[in-house]
Amino acid sequence: MGAELQCFFFLFFFFTFEHNTDYKETFSACLPKVRLVNGRNGCEGRVEVSLNGFSGTVCDDDWDMVDANVVCRQLGCGVAVAVGSSSQFGQGSGFIALDNVDCKGSERNLSQCRSLGWGVHNCYHYEDVGVACDGTIRLVNGRNTCEGRVEIYFQGKWGTVCDDDWKFNNAMVVCRQIGCGTAVAAHTNSYFGYGTGFIFLDNVNCRSTEAELKMCKNLGWGKHNCGHHEDAGVTCLETIRLVNGQNKCEGRVEVLYKTAWGTVCDDDWEFDNAVVVCRQLGCGPAKAAKSLAFFGYGSGPILLDNVKCNGIELELSDCVHVEWGQHNCGHHEDAGVICERMLRLVGGQHQCEGRVEIYLNSEWGTVCDDAWDLPDAQVVCLLVGCGEAIVAWGEAHFGPGTGTIQLDNLKCTGAEASLLGCSHISWNVHNCDHSEDAGVTYCIGQPV
Numbered sequence: 001m002g003a004e005l006q007c008f009f010f011l012f013f014f015f016t017f018e019h020n021t022d023y024k025e026t027f028s029a030c031l032p033k034v035r036l037v038n039g040r041n042g043c044e045g046r047v048e049v050s051l052n053g054f055s056g057t058v059c060d061d062d063w064d065m066v067d068a069n070v071v072c073r074q075l076g077c078g079v080a081v082a083v084g085s086s087s088q089f090g091q092g093s094g095f096i097a098l099d100n101v102d103c104k105g106s107e108r109n110l111s112q113c114r115s116l117g118w119g120v121h122n123c124y125h126y127e128d129v130g131v132a133c134d135g136t137i138r139l140v141n142g143r144n145t146c147e148g149r150v151e152i153y154f155q156g157k158w159g160t161v162c163d164d165d166w167k168f169n170n171a172m173v174v175c176r177q178i179g180c181g182t183a184v185a186a187h188t189n190s191y192f193g194y195g196t197g198f199i200f201l202d203n204v205n206c207r208s209t210e211a212e213l214k215m216c217k218n219l220g221w222g223k224h225n226c227g228h229h230e231d232a233g234v235t236c237l238e239t240i241r242l243v244n245g246q247n248k249c250e251g252r253v254e255v256l257y258k259t260a261w262g263t264v265c266d267d268d269w270e271f272d273n274a275v276v277v278c279r280q281l282g283c284g285p286a287k288a289a290k291s292l293a294f295f296g297y298g299s300g301p302i303l304l305d306n307v308k309c310n311g312i313e314l315e316l317s318d319c320v321h322v323e324w325g326q327h328n329c330g331h332h333e334d335a336g337v338i339c340e341r342m343l344r345l346v347g348g349q350h351q352c353e354g355r356v357e358i359y360l361n362s363e364w365g366t367v368c369d370d371a372w373d374l375p376d377a378q379v380v381c382l383l384v385g386c387g388e389a390i391v392a393w394g395e396a397h398f399g400p401g402t403g404t405i406q407l408d409n410l411k412c413t414g415a416e417a418s419l420l421g422c423s424h425i426s427w428n429v430h431n432c433d434h435s436e437d438a439g440v441t442y443c444i445g446q447p448v
Contacts, residue, residue, distance in 0.1 A: 034074055034110050036131060038089045038324070043077035044132040046089040049097045049110065056097030059123035067103045067113065068131045074109040077133035078153040082318075089130040090323035096121045096128075132318075137177055137213055139234060141192040143282030145314055146180035147235040149192040152200050152213065154221055159198030161213070162226035163188035169208040170216065171234045177212050180236035187233035193429075194228040202226055240280055240316060242337060244295040247385065249283035249339040252295040255303050255316060257324050262303035264316075265329035266291035272311035273319065274337045280315050284340030284359040297331040305329055343383045343419065345440060347398035352386035353441040355398040358406050358419060365404035367419075368432035369394030375414035377440045379422065393439035400434035408432055 039045030047058045060083075068080035099121030103113035138158075142148030150161045171183035202224035206216035237256075245251030253264045274289035305327035309319035340359070348354030356367045377392035408430035412422035 034071055036071070036075065036077075036133075037092075039130075039132070043072070043075065043136065044089075044130070046092055046128050046130045047071060048092065056095035056119075057092035057125065057128040058101060059096055059099040059121050060127045060129040061121075061123065062100045062102055063129045066105045067101050067110075068133075069105060070103045070107045070110055070113060071131050072133035075133065077136055078158075080131060080133055082132040083129065089128075091125040092128045093125065095119070096123050096125070099123055137174060139174075139178065139180075139192075139236075140195070142233075142235070144238065144280050146175070146178070146238055147184075147192075147233075149190070149195055149231050149233045150174055150213075151195065154198075154200050157198060159200035160195035160228060160231040161204060162199055162202040162224050163230045163232040164224075164226065165203045165205050166232040167205075169206045170204050170213070170232070171236070172208045173206045173210050173213050173216060174234045175236035178236070180239060182237045183234060184237055185235040187235065188230070190229050190231040190233075192231075192233040195231045196228065198222065199224045199226050199228070199231075204232075238281070240277065242277075242281065242295075242339075243298070245336075245338070247341065249278070249281065249341050250295075250337065252293070252298055252334050252336045253277055253316075254298065257303050260301055260303075262301035263298035263331060264307060264335040265302055265305040265327050266333045266335040267327075267329065268306045268308050269335040270308075272309045273307055273316070273335070274339070275311045276309045276313045276316050276319060277337045278339035279362070281339065282342060284342050284344070284364075285362075286337065286339055288338040290336035290338065291333070293332050293334045293336075295334070295336040298334045299331065301325060302327045302329050302331070302334075307335075341384060343380060345380075345384060345386075346401070348439075348441065352381070352384070353398075353439075355396070355401055355437050355439045356380055357401060360404075360406045363404060365406035366401035366434060366437040367410060368405055368408040368430050369436045369438040370430075370432065371409045371411055372438040376410050376412045376419075376422065376438070378414040379412045379419055380440050383419070389440055391441045393441055394436065396435050396437040396439075397441070398437075398439045401437045402434065405430050405432050405434070405437075410438075 033050050036045030048055045072080045098115045101115045136153045139148030151158045168186045171186035175183045202219045204216050204218045210216050239256040241254050242251030254261050271289045274286035278286040304321050307321045313319050342359050344357050345354030357364050374392045377389035381389040
């Protein structure tokens with residue numbers, strides 16, 4: 001009997017009946033390998049299993065988070081955060097390898113779970129299942145999933161990375177690993193707040209060409225001389241932008257897929273989609289979802305169509321949509337969004353003076369006046385389109401605000417593109433009350 005035929009009979013019985021570990025060792029070459037296809041990185045995508053050079057998909061009958069967790073664990077990608085569908089990661093083609101997969105949750109690989117048997121199914125490719133895993137690395141406490149404190153997954157736990165020797169080459173590896181394009185900055189001194197628990201890596205020294213951060217030179221897992229005040233962070237190039245508006249929080253929606261920027265078609269474009277876009281960009285709340293190329297015709301590829309968000313997704317690509325690049329649109333249908341700015345001035349005589357309020361974590365809040373000075377006010381004035389600052393006020397000059405005090409001990413140089421780019425202590429950490437709310441007055445220039 002040929003090796004391929006032996007494998008076929010082994011796989012049929014292995015996936016259908018009792019999983020004898022002795023047979024598993026004997027026929028280890030017959031066991032299929034798992035991969036995730038068509039996602040932003042190797043830890044999300046359509047589930048495919050391969051054997052002897054042949055790949056097949058998995059049908060979504062009975063597929064749930066327990067099965068997804070087995071796949072994530074097998075790939076070393078942490079834990080499952082979502083079960084995807086063909087609408088999210090595209091339909092496969094050819095062979096459908098598994099159906100009615102039923103894992104208990106303790107399996108180390110998908111081959112240990114029950115199913116109908118290798119190649120036995122009653123499915124079509126529109127039922128191909130996908131998985132999104134938490135990944136082996138993540139960015140925490142940033143404005144979006146492409147910036148934040150670096151955390152890495154090791155032996156079932158998340159931990160931070162110490163900033164000793166933390167350089168731009170390291171950030172390049174992190175950004176590429178999580179599918180966030182190129183690096184913009186490598187941050188030190190717990191720029192995105194203190195982590196908790198383990199510090200897993202220290203003295204990381206990447207060449208920039210490594211596929212994963214753990215492949216870079218380091219002291220070894222768990223070896224360090226650091227505290228969480230040294231947690232490393234990263235800012236990567238964002239994967240979404242608004243073009244042709246009056247500011248970065250309004251315009252035609254453009255998304256980055258692989259290496260190309262493209263537009264989004266307005267089929268099914270609704271307000272919940274705008275909510276997700278505004279949140280992903282770190283802008284204020286959504287004001288409007290625009291269609292029919294309201295902000296002008298784009299050019300190049302149309303990357304997304306029939307996007308349907310429920311408003312709670314972290315990124316537009318997390319919403320239901322047809323496969324990347326598939327559409328029946330022209331650029332006269334390019335979608336747009338208008339968000340409120342992340343900053344506003346409240347209680348003044350005109351829109352270029354007032355109490356500084358910032359939109360974070362889906363709510364408006366104030367800024368404490370500790371260390372508040374003219375460079376800080378300068379950043380605010382530029383962001384709200386009011387030119388140069390003249391006076392930085394403290395002690396609730398424009399009246400006390402309400403709700404959360406979002407930022408304290410802000411220290412800007414005046415050249416930052418965002419208040420969050422300035423040095424500050426962790427978000428929502430302060431020793432203030434609203435009698436210390438910061439303000440700005442007499443910004444030079446015409447309001448825009």
